[in-house]
Amino acid sequence: MFEIHSRDRGSRARSGTLRLAHGDVRTPAFVPLATRGAVKTLEPRDVAALGYEMILGNTFHLLLAPGPELVDAYGGLHEFMRWPAPIITDSGGFQVFSLGHGGVADEIKGRRRSGQTSGSILGIGEEGVRFRSYLDGGVRFLSPETSMAVQAALRSDIALVLDECTPFHVTREYTARSTERTHRWLERCLTWHARHGPAGQRVYGIVQGGIEQDLRAASAEAVAASGCPGVAIGGTLGRDKPQMHEVVGWATAALERVCPDRPRHLLGIGEVDDLIAGVELGIDTFDCAVPTRLARHGVALVPDPAGRWRVDLAKAQWRGSREPVLDGCPCPCCTAGFTRGYLHYAHRARELTGARLLTLHNLAFLARLMSDLRAAIDAGRLGEVAAALRSGAAPGVAIAAS
Amino acid sequence: MFEIHSRDRGSRARSGTLRLAHGDVRTPAFVPLATRGAVKTLEPRDVAALGYEMILGNTFHLLLAPGPELVDAYGGLHEFMRWPAPIITDSGGFQVFSLGHGGVADEIKGRRRSGQTSGSILGIGEEGVRFRSYLDGGVRFLSPETSMAVQAALRSDIALVLDECTPFHVTREYTARSTERTHRWLERCLTWHARHGPAGQRVYGIVQGGIEQDLRAASAEAVAASGCPGVAIGGTLGRDKPQMHEVVGWATAALERVCPDRPRHLLGIGEVDDLIAGVELGIDTFDCAVPTRLARHGVALVPDPAGRWRVDLAKAQWRGSREPVLDGCPCPCCTAGFTRGYLHYAHRARELTGARLLTLHNLAFLARLMSDLRAAIDAGRLGEVAAALRSGAAPGVAIAAS
Numbered sequence: 001m002f003e004i005h006s007r008d009r010g011s012r013a014r015s016g017t018l019r020l021a022h023g024d025v026r027t028p029a030f031v032p033l034a035t036r037g038a039v040k041t042l043e044p045r046d047v048a049a050l051g052y053e054m055i056l057g058n059t060f061h062l063l064l065a066p067g068p069e070l071v072d073a074y075g076g077l078h079e080f081m082r083w084p085a086p087i088i089t090d091s092g093g094f095q096v097f098s099l100g101h102g103g104v105a106d107e108i109k110g111r112r113r114s115g116q117t118s119g120s121i122l123g124i125g126e127e128g129v130r131f132r133s134y135l136d137g138g139v140r141f142l143s144p145e146t147s148m149a150v151q152a153a154l155r156s157d158i159a160l161v162l163d164e165c166t167p168f169h170v171t172r173e174y175t176a177r178s179t180e181r182t183h184r185w186l187e188r189c190l191t192w193h194a195r196h197g198p199a200g201q202r203v204y205g206i207v208q209g210g211i212e213q214d215l216r217a218a219s220a221e222a223v224a225a226s227g228c229p230g231v232a233i234g235g236t237l238g239r240d241k242p243q244m245h246e247v248v249g250w251a252t253a254a255l256e257r258v259c260p261d262r263p264r265h266l267l268g269i270g271e272v273d274d275l276i277a278g279v280e281l282g283i284d285t286f287d288c289a290v291p292t293r294l295a296r297h298g299v300a301l302v303p304d305p306a307g308r309w310r311v312d313l314a315k316a317q318w319r320g321s322r323e324p325v326l327d328g329c330p331c332p333c334c335t336a337g338f339t340r341g342y343l344h345y346a347h348r349a350r351e352l353t354g355a356r357l358l359t360l361h362n363l364a365f366l367a368r369l370m371s372d373l374r375a376a377i378d379a380g381r382l383g384e385v386a387a388a389l390r391s392g393a394a395p396g397v398a399i400a401a402s
Numbered sequence: 403m404f405e406i407h408s409r410d411r412g413s414r415a416r417s418g419t420l421r422l423a424h425g426d427v428r429t430p431a432f433v434p435l436a437t438r439g440a441v442k443t444l445e446p447r448d449v450a451a452l453g454y455e456m457i458l459g460n461t462f463h464l465l466l467a468p469g470p471e472l473v474d475a476y477g478g479l480h481e482f483m484r485w486p487a488p489i490i491t492d493s494g495g496f497q498v499f500s501l502g503h504g505g506v507a508d509e510i511k512g513r514r515r516s517g518q519t520s521g522s523i524l525g526i527g528e529e530g531v532r533f534r535s536y537l538d539g540g541v542r543f544l545s546p547e548t549s550m551a552v553q554a555a556l557r558s559d560i561a562l563v564l565d566e567c568t569p570f571h572v573t574r575e576y577t578a579r580s581t582e583r584t585h586r587w588l589e590r591c592l593t594w595h596a597r598h599g600p601a602g603q604r605v606y607g608i609v610q611g612g613i614e615q616d617l618r619a620a621s622a623e624a625v626a627a628s629g630c631p632g633v634a635i636g637g638t639l640g641r642d643k644p645q646m647h648e649v650v651g652w653a654t655a656a657l658e659r660v661c662p663d664r665p666r667h668l669l670g671i672g673e674v675d676d677l678i679a680g681v682e683l684g685i686d687t688f689d690c691a692v693p694t695r696l697a698r699h700g701v702a703l704v705p706d707p708a709g710r711w712r713v714d715l716a717k718a719q720w721r722g723s724r725e726p727v728l729d730g731c732p733c734p735c736c737t738a739g740f741t742r743g744y745l746h747y748a749h750r751a752r753e754l755t756g757a758r759l760l761t762l763h764n765l766a767f768l769a770r771l772m773s774d775l776r777a778a779i780d781a782g783r784l785g786e787v788a789a790a791l792r793s794g795a796a797p798g799v800a801i802a803a804s
Contacts, residue, residue: 038748038755041443045738066747070722074743082738320472336447336484341476345468346440352754353440 001202001229002263002284008382012252012282015377018054018263020086020157021200022078025053027263027284028373030270030366031088033292036061037071037081040292041356042363044083050331050360051367054086054157056287059150060095063142064135068153076155088287089156091147091189091206094234094268096121096129097165124164126181144188148197155198158265160232161189163206168236175210182208183222190226204230204265211238213250220254224262231255232265233283244269245277252282272301272309272369276386279373291366295358298347300325300340301365305392311340313358318344326394331364333357368395375399403604403631404665404686410784414654414684417779420456420665422488422559423602424480427455429665429686430775432672432768433490435694438463439473439483442694443758444765446485452733452762453769456488456559458689461552462497465544466537470555478557490689491558493549493591493608496636496670498523498531499567526566528583546590550599557600560667562634563591565608570638577612584610585624592628606632606667613640615652622656626664633657634667635685646671647679654684674703674711674771678788681775693768697760700749702727702742703767707794713742715760720746728796733766735759770797777801 004016018025032039032047035058039047047055057077062068066080074080077087099121119134128143144162151159163182166175186205193203205223209215223231233251237244248266255264263284269275270288278286291301298314302325311325321341324334333343338357346354372395376385385399406418420427434441434449437460441449449457459479464470468482476482479489501523521536530545546564553561565584568577588607595605607625611617625633635653639646650668657666665686671677672690680688693703700716704727713727723743726736735745740759748756774797778787787801 036751036753037744038751038753041754041758043734043738043755043759045734065751066721070743070747073722074724074741080741080744082740082744319468320475322476332445332447336445338484339476339482341472342439342482342484345472349438349440349467351438351440352443352757353445355754356443356758357445 002261004261006378006380008280008377009380010383011280012256013279013373013377013382014282014284015374016263016284018086018284020054020202022084022086022157023053025086025285026374028279028370028377029054029285030275030370031056031285031287032363033058033287033289034081034083034087035289036065037077039359040296041352041359044081046360047083047363048085050363051371052363054088054285055083057081057087057089057154057156058092058095059089059147059154060092060142062154063092063140063150064133068150072153072155076153078155086157087154088158088265088285089151089154089160090267090287091160091162092142092150093147093162094165096131096142099131126184128162144185145192148189148192148203152193152196152198152201156201158202158204158230159193159197160204161186161206161228163208163234165235166208166210168211168239170210172210172212172215175212176215179208179210179215179219182206183219186223186226186228190228202229204228204232206232206234206267207251207255208235209251210236211243211247216247216250217254220251221258224255224258230263230265231259232267234267237269241274244274245281248278248283249281256282270366272366273307273390275366275369276373276389279377280382280386291362292359295362296355298343298354298358300343300358301362302326303389303392303394305390307390313340313343314347315344325358325361326365328394328397329361329364330368330396331361333361365395372396372399404663406663408780408782410682410779411782412785413682414658415681415775415779415784416684416686417776418665418686420488420686422456422604424486424488424559425455427488427687428776430681430772430779431456431687432677432772433458433687433689434765435460435689435691436483436485436489437691438467439479441761442698443754443761446483448762449485449765450487452765453773454765456490456687457485459489459491459556459558460494460497461491461549461556462494462544464556465494465542465552466535470552474555474557478555480557488559489556490560490667490687491553491556491562492669492689493562493564494544494552495549495564496567498533498544501533528586530564546587547594550591550594550605554595554598554600554603558603560604560606560632561595561599562606563588563608563630565610565636567637568610568612570613570641572612574612574614574617577614578617581610581612581617581621584608585621588625588628588630592630604631606630606634608634608636608669609653609657610637611653612638613645613649618649618652619656622653623660626657626660632665632667633661634669636669639671643676646676647683650680650685651683658684672768674768675709675792677768677771678775678791681779682784682788693764694761697764698757700745700756700760702745702760703764704728705791705794705796707792709792715742715745716749717746727760727763728767730796730799731763731766732770732798733763735763767797774798774801
């Protein structure tokens with residue numbers, strides 16, 4: 001299922017190809033979010049034209065609407081949303097625990113709350129999680145088995161096991177107990193999937209363990225021992241980026257020992273510096289709401305030696321600007337000649353065209369970044385390319401110039 | 403500026419080409435709205451790919467934001483919004499009088515209010531109209547001269563003179579006085595434009611006259627006598643469709659006598675049956691919010707022998723439907739295989755992708771409809787093609803089959 005082409009000498013990075021039921025995915029790759037069955041503001045053909053080979057659908061949201069039975073009747077999520085290439089679905093655990101831990105998402109991601117929190121958690125037990133739907137107020141139940149059943153109905157190429165997303169501000173003891181339960185849920189997911197899972201669907205186990213090095217290592221070992229063909233890294237990754245990179249490094253170091261050839265997905269991480277660091281740490285795929293959400297907030301991704309990698313076009317300073325978002329950028333927004341001033345105006349005027357243009361730009365930026373990193377690994381030049389990108393070289397330019 | 407290719411024998415319809423500063427427009431044509439500098443949910447390349455050669459920008463909204471000075475600094479609206487082909491701008495009169503007459507828009511259009519009515523009119527006089535901006539509460543003034551100055555800054559290919567949009571429920575005497583003032587404003591617009599208007603910008607006069615046949619005829623004569631190169635038909639067109647068609651017919655009959663070779667634009671009309679009837683009545687171009695607004699409300703245009711020409715995909719009956727929006731439709735939505743069930747879901751979930759897909763479908767539908775009508779006129783077969791369309795033939799199919 002996963003073919004590794006090249007391994008970097010100076011880091012854990014590798015390039016490869018995921019061979020999935022609906023096609024191949026070259027790695028390292030960023031995976032855009034189609035949270036509720038659509039990459040917001042884009043058509044599937046737009047996403048494919050940007051070079052993306054896989055998207056992520058969200059089990060929690062699709063469970064609530066339109067519901068797995070309906071998607072199943074279409075033959076799965078690919079058919080329903082007209083995306084013919086690979087799809088990865090998360091387990092729903094992150095969202096459902098966000099309801100209960102009162103802001104776990106914010107703690108884990110360091111972001112503002114999304115607003116979609118009118119639902120609530122009613123109980124967490126060994127069996128699963130009972131919660132109230134934010135859509136209709138009805139009581140729903142998510143267990144390892146129901147998560148796998150929903151993902152089976154969605155017929156994703158990669159399904160993720162249900163895990164408990166432990167928050168940041170808990171004791172080591174809580175994290176240890178929670179991680180143990182995640183491992184028991186992993187076994188239940190794999191048991192269900194072996195009996196009922198759709199042919200061709202691959203299941204990734206999830207490494208938890210909070211910010212404890214030994215728990216992360218033990219979790220990596222448990223996931224490897226379960227025999228699942230791929231591994232995701234989830235849960236709280238620390239209070240800041242250095243700690244996050246450290247925690248991810250603990251996980252991939254352990255995985256390198258126990259299952260070096262299995263593909264690794266880093267859940268919910270997708271800022272530019274984190275993608276570069278994650279690739280160096282041996283991550284093969286990433287998903288994240290940031291690039292598409294930023295676009296809807298008027299923020300464009302740009303090269304930046306200062307490490308922010310973004311320009312906030314909603315700010316008044318861009319009113320009337322004739323500057324392109326990124327000079328020489330080959331994306332549909334920049335090649336059409338849209339200015340920062342127009343995008344500022346469109347954002348202020350709430351014109352959806354502006355959100356679409358910035359979504360195209362941001363996803364094009366990350367597609368080129370990942371393409372650069374793949375080419376750099378294959379050419380044995382990851383170190384210099386990563387350094388060029390960190391120094392402010394634009395993707396595409398970085399690989400050519402370095 | 404306007405070249406007439408063919409005239410229909412059984413009606414006032416004609417096919418032609420508008421030769422404008424930024425290119426040619428084949429007529430009869432529908433003109434999509436880019437009200438505030440964007441066709442909502444679409445990029446300019448999308449609009450062009452659907453076959454459109456001209457769009458309409460809204461003087462009232464662009465006056466308030468981003469303001470004519472800013473657009474002028476970009477070199478005009480084409481440059482600002484990255485649409486290289488012709489643009490027609492309205493005068494702002496319709497919107498500003500909507501503030502004052504308390505629902506004139508609804509009376510004229512028979513539609514719900516758009517919600518954008520927190521501004522208000524402060525005074526109408528011979529000089530112009532003073533009103534309060536719905537954006538910042540500031541007092542603004544729109545006169546024949548300021549309307550033309552804004553449109554000069556926007557550098558549209560076709561500018562419309564400022565008119566008073568008389569409401570439906572007024573006396574004949576009020577309509578007569580209002581129409582007289584519209585004619586005086588016409589002269590002031592043309593005087594301003596002759597001195598200050600950008601080279602290549604054409605000015606259309608506007609035929610008013612309410613629902614009075616003699617006032618419509620007199621207005622047509624006044625507009626023709628003014629020497630402006632094109633004519634728009636505006637104002638209240640009656641209480642229902644039969645009366646609207648009758649009023650438009652009075653205007654075009656008069657124009658046929660006094661200026662048969664000048665292009666005619668029908669303001670704010672774009673339902674399918676009205677487009678067919680309008681072409682038969684001798685209209686060359688139409689603009690209307692309906693096809694794009696319907697799309698954002700989940701409504702798709704479809705052939706319909708009953709004359710409604712629409713299907714409301716927001717309705718619960720479409721949940722889970724595997725039916726395409728329109729079988730055999732060559733638009734990007736239908737060719738990609740999107741179902742009514744998916745579009746129902748996307749509308750309910752407020753996914754912008756759904757609004758975009760229906761916008762593409764609806765505009766593609768009208769583009770093919772107008773293309774059919776043009777081809778039918780050229781082939782001397784308008785009667786049969788119009789009959790086929792009214793009987794429920796799909797555009798594209800209608801011209802081939804009849």
